[in-house]
Amino acid sequence: MDSGNQKTLNVTRPYPLLLGTDHKICKKIEWACGVMDAFGPAILADAVIDGLLKGYQGAIKNTLAEMSVAGVAGQCADCAVNDNGSCCGKGIENRFDPSLLLVNLLMGCKLPMSRLDPHGCLFLGGNGCLIAARHLICINYICKRLKEKIDPKALRHLEKKIGDEADAGFALEEALKRWLRMYAL
Ligand code: SF4
Numbered sequence: 001m002d003s004g005n006q007k008t009l010n011v012t013r014p015y016p017l018l019l020g021t022d023h024k025i026c027k028k029i030e031w032a033c034g035v036m037d038a039f040g041p042a043i044l045a046d047a048v049i050d051g052l053l054k055g056y057q058g059a060i061k062n063t064l065a066e067m068s069v070a071g072v073a074g075q076c077a078d079c080a081v082n083d084n085g086s087c088c089g090k091g092i093e094n095r096f097d098p099s100l101l102l103v104n105l106l107m108g109c110k111l112p113m114s115r116l117d118p119h120g121c122l123f124l125g126g127n128g129c130l131i132a133a134r135h136l137i138c139i140n141y142i143c144k145r146l147k148e149k150i151d152p153k154a155l156r157h158l159e160k161k162i163g164d165e166a167d168a169g170f171a172l173e174e175a176l177k178r179w180l181r182m183y184a185l
Pocket of ligand 1: 087088089092093121122123124125128129130131134135138
């Protein structure tokens with residue numbers, strides 16, 4: 001950690017660390033936005049967090065690329081358009097930990113406060129997911145259709161990328177919580 005950050009933080013500390021998923025989503029978003037406003041630049045200036053953030057973004061990119069190569073992205077799009085399918089149901093947003101919401105803000109994503117689709121996840125936009133750092137449940141779910149349509153070898157490759165993404169996200173969230181405990185909250 002870059003201890004130089006400590007000197008730059010001369011703000012009140014109104015956001016005690018919010019942990020776990022047992023809070024209303026609006027409260028979690030409010031917490032993440034408050035922390036981002038108060039500490040975002042200092043967090044992003046930390047060399048360790050910056051490295052982990054870049055690593056996580058790279059891992060997310062790799063997963064998306066593998067999904068495309070394996071044909072998963074095409075199957076999901078076809079399912080959504082022609083099969084009335086949507087994996088992004090209402091309530092999945094409640095699974096998010098506040099720190100993962102903060103990670104999305106650090107990546108430049110906006111968190112919506114209202115739902116576009118009354119039956120969909122809060123983070124579901126007109127063209128798919130609006131956020132970059134998704135919950136493990138979002139990236140890990142291989143439905144019956146995918147199991148049937150996608151080459152098993154390609155699915156194994158994809159699972160490896162998903163594992164890398166999950167590990168990178170976990171490492172970043174833990175570092176973020178340590179940073180917040182140490183310097184901010
Ligand atoms: S992929 Fe995005 S929109 Fe879909 S459930 Fe996950 S967070 Fe919500």
